[in-house]
Amino acid sequence: MKRAYLELKQLTKSFGKGADMVVAVDAIDLEVQEGDLVTLLGPSGCGKTTTLRMIAGFHTPTSGDVMIDGVSVNEIPPNKRPTAMVFQNYALFPHMTVFENIAYGLRIRRESDEQVKEKVARIMTLIGLEGLADRQPRQLSGGQQQRVSLARAMVMEPKVLLFDEPLSNLDAKLRVSTRLEIRKLQQRLGITSVYVTHDQEEAMTLSDRVVIMDRGKIQQIGSPVEIYSHPVNRFVAGFMGKANFLEATVKGLEETEIVLEYCTKTIQAPRWDKRIKEGDEVTVVVRPESVFLEESQEDLIEGTVVNSVYFGSQMLYEIEMPDGKVLQAEIADPQDHPQFAKGHTVGLSFKSRSLHVLAKE
Amino acid sequence: MTVTGKPTSATIKNLEWYIKYPIYAMCFLFALIVLLFYGMVVWGSFQKLWGVDSTLTLRNYVQMWKIGKKYIKDSLLLSAIVTPITGILGMFIAYLISRKQFIGRNLMEFSSMLTFAVPGTVVGIGYILAFNNPSFLMPVTLTGTSIIIITLLIFRNLPVGIRNGVAAIEQIDPSIEEASIDLGADSGTTFRKITLPMITPAFFSGLANCFVRSMTAISAIIFVVSGRWNFITVAVLGFVDNSQYAQAAAMSLLLIAIVVLALGLIQLITNRLGKGMQSFSIIE
Numbered sequence: 001m002k003r004a005y006l007e008l009k010q011l012t013k014s015f016g017k018g019a020d021m022v023v024a025v026d027a028i029d030l031e032v033q034e035g036d037l038v039t040l041l042g043p044s045g046c047g048k049t050t051t052l053r054m055i056a057g058f059h060t061p062t063s064g065d066v067m068i069d070g071v072s073v074n075e076i077p078p079n080k081r082p083t084a085m086v087f088q089n090y091a092l093f094p095h096m097t098v099f100e101n102i103a104y105g106l107r108i109r110r111e112s113d114e115q116v117k118e119k120v121a122r123i124m125t126l127i128g129l130e131g132l133a134d135r136q137p138r139q140l141s142g143g144q145q146q147r148v149s150l151a152r153a154m155v156m157e158p159k160v161l162l163f164d165e166p167l168s169n170l171d172a173k174l175r176v177s178t179r180l181e182i183r184k185l186q187q188r189l190g191i192t193s194v195y196v197t198h199d200q201e202e203a204m205t206l207s208d209r210v211v212i213m214d215r216g217k218i219q220q221i222g223s224p225v226e227i228y229s230h231p232v233n234r235f236v237a238g239f240m241g242k243a244n245f246l247e248a249t250v251k252g253l254e255e256t257e258i259v260l261e262y263c264t265k266t267i268q269a270p271r272w273d274k275r276i277k278e279g280d281e282v283t284v285v286v287r288p289e290s291v292f293l294e295e296s297q298e299d300l301i302e303g304t305v306v307n308s309v310y311f312g313s314q315m316l317y318e319i320e321m322p323d324g325k326v327l328q329a330e331i332a333d334p335q336d337h338p339q340f341a342k343g344h345t346v347g348l349s350f351k352s353r354s355l356h357v358l359a360k361e
Numbered sequence: 362m363t364v365t366g367k368p369t370s371a372t373i374k375n376l377e378w379y380i381k382y383p384i385y386a387m388c389f390l391f392a393l394i395v396l397l398f399y400g401m402v403v404w405g406s407f408q409k410l411w412g413v414d415s416t417l418t419l420r421n422y423v424q425m426w427k428i429g430k431k432y433i434k435d436s437l438l439l440s441a442i443v444t445p446i447t448g449i450l451g452m453f454i455a456y457l458i459s460r461k462q463f464i465g466r467n468l469m470e471f472s473s474m475l476t477f478a479v480p481g482t483v484v485g486i487g488y489i490l491a492f493n494n495p496s497f498l499m500p501v502t503l504t505g506t507s508i509i510i511i512t513l514l515i516f517r518n519l520p521v522g523i524r525n526g527v528a529a530i531e532q533i534d535p536s537i538e539e540a541s542i543d544l545g546a547d548s549g550t551t552f553r554k555i556t557l558p559m560i561t562p563a564f565f566s567g568l569a570n571c572f573v574r575s576m577t578a579i580s581a582i583i584f585v586v587s588g589r590w591n592f593i594t595v596a597v598l599g600f601v602d603n604s605q606y607a608q609a610a611a612m613s614l615l616l617i618a619i620v621v622l623a624l625g626l627i628q629l630i631t632n633r634l635g636k637g638m639q640s641f642s643i644i645e
Contacts, residue, residue: 079542091536095558105544
């Protein structure tokens with residue numbers, strides 16, 4: 001049975017004093033279940049790294065609590081906390097071999113030589129570092145260095161494993177393969193993990209749950225699917241994936257449907273937010289992949305193609321809408337669809353089920 | 362920050378000849394002048410009577426040795442005591458200044474740099490005034506002891522060591538030390554096992570610097586030497602006072618030889634230790 005293993009309660013951190021005071025993390029509440037990987041996602045300066053550093057103990061909270069396994073760790077210094085961190089720039093000890101790097105924490109803990117050797121060998125096999133024990137960090141590739149950093153943290157068998165944008169220094173391809181490996185390892189070992197990133201794709205593919213942060217506050221917590229399909233506000237919708245925002249008026253409400261008027265045309269969308277009433281001004285979140293394009297027809301919304309970019313697997317159109325806004329549309333398998341040139345007038349329709357209606361903020 | 366665990370490389374740009382050669386000529390001229398100074402010292406030390414009788418002789422060295430033995434011994438002994446103390450203290454203070462937040466940190470940084478800004482003669486006079494009589498600060502008189510020379514040299518040389526250390530530490534990504542703390546080490550262990558090994562080159566160059574500066578110190582030292590403890594530099598000055606220029610030159614030459622020898626020795630140690638250290642400004 002899963003239970004809350006790591007809890008943040010009204011956790012707050014401010015820097016500076018008086019007029020210069022900056023609240024980096026503003027009274028956030030979060031529960032992480034045992035064995036889950038939770039991602040803190042947000043733009044730089046949103047407080048995600050500060051939160052992570054408070055869990056690790058490098059920052060002291062201004063107020064609030066960090067609880068691990070039901071116990072407040074606020075008073076415990078970072079070197080005594082049952083957490084281990086994987087750093088953004090690896091932070092390997094440059095004067096030690098790979099083996100010494102990984103063994104460092106165990107040695108500090110004064111484990112016996114045999115135990116250290118056995119544990120280090122086991123984790124090195126697990127992470128795919130066989131045969132590199134005697135290398136110096138500088139002799140390793142970026143990907144290997146990051147694995148050493150991961151091994152060094154994992155060998156400690158921490159209660160909570162912390163990741164501080166660990167993949168941001170790797171090239172794109174390596175980033176994709178490494179994040180899959182991290183996810184597999186984390187699930188296999190069942191380590192409760194908190195992962196900080198500003199890359200929504202990383203967050204989406206890695207996490208059990210995603211926490212979207214902005215300006216020190218949590219905007220939304222949910223599974224990647226929940227956050228992508230039902231964002232609570234424009235910020236979340238725009239940060240998690242690409243999104244177009246259309247301004248519309250509510251014309252009618254049904255049990256599961258909401259009828260909207262947009263530029264004199266009617267659109268239907270699923271009804272989620274029960275607080276939205278008839279006559280309300282709303283924002284409709286339209287994902288670029290939920291747009292259909294065809295030759296202009298009587299009952300379709302009309303738009304003008306202002307730009308088109310061919311990506312091979314898809315075609316990206318920029319379309320000027322009747323209200324003057326530019327909408328992005330991604331058409332998969334462009335070979336199977338008619339292609340429209342710049343200046344062409346097209347008819348637009350939307351995949352109703354994937355639309356999401358937000359109340360005006 | 363250059364020590365991040367990520368490889369970097371440096372390139373040397375070629376200069377145009379019309380920039381390169383004039384600068385080269387200017388530097389060469391300066392080097393020539395310096396060599397001339399040293400050449401004069403060497404040449405003078407072998408002359409019977411400088412400027413009057415330039416017959417070559419070794420007599421100056423014999424005389425210098427007779428009088429100067431004790432000066433040399435004192436200088437070497439005191440500098441050898443001062444050097445490691447200054448080196449370790451310097452690195453420790455550098456670590457505190459650049460890595461720790463504590464009350465009085467700015468004061469510590471400022472006061473450690475202070476002796477650097479004050480002329481040596483002022484420091485020397487200050488030491489005499491402070492330690493000539495027993496006071497509530499120092500219950501015994503220090504004037505005339507080795508302690509006063511040692512403390513003066515330590516505080517006179519400390520700023521350079523601290524600056525070296527700060528420069529070295531600030532090149533190291535703080536997350537390397539955080540990683541150590543995160544893995545369970547306290548800050549003492551982290552300093553010993555992580556920071557110190559990484560700043561070893563700076564530590565040894567600090568030692569070399571301190572030794573050389575101690576051996577060649579004159580302005581502050583001249584006020585605190587005594588019959589019991591004296592310094593080569595003071596002896597050289599004494600010879601010059603007595604118009605024994607040739608002996609002064611001979612002693613200077615000996616001092617130069619000792620300093621060069623010490624520098625070579627420390628260079629050797631640094632190279633030996635530095636083999637694993639070059640991983641910092643890594644070129645792959």
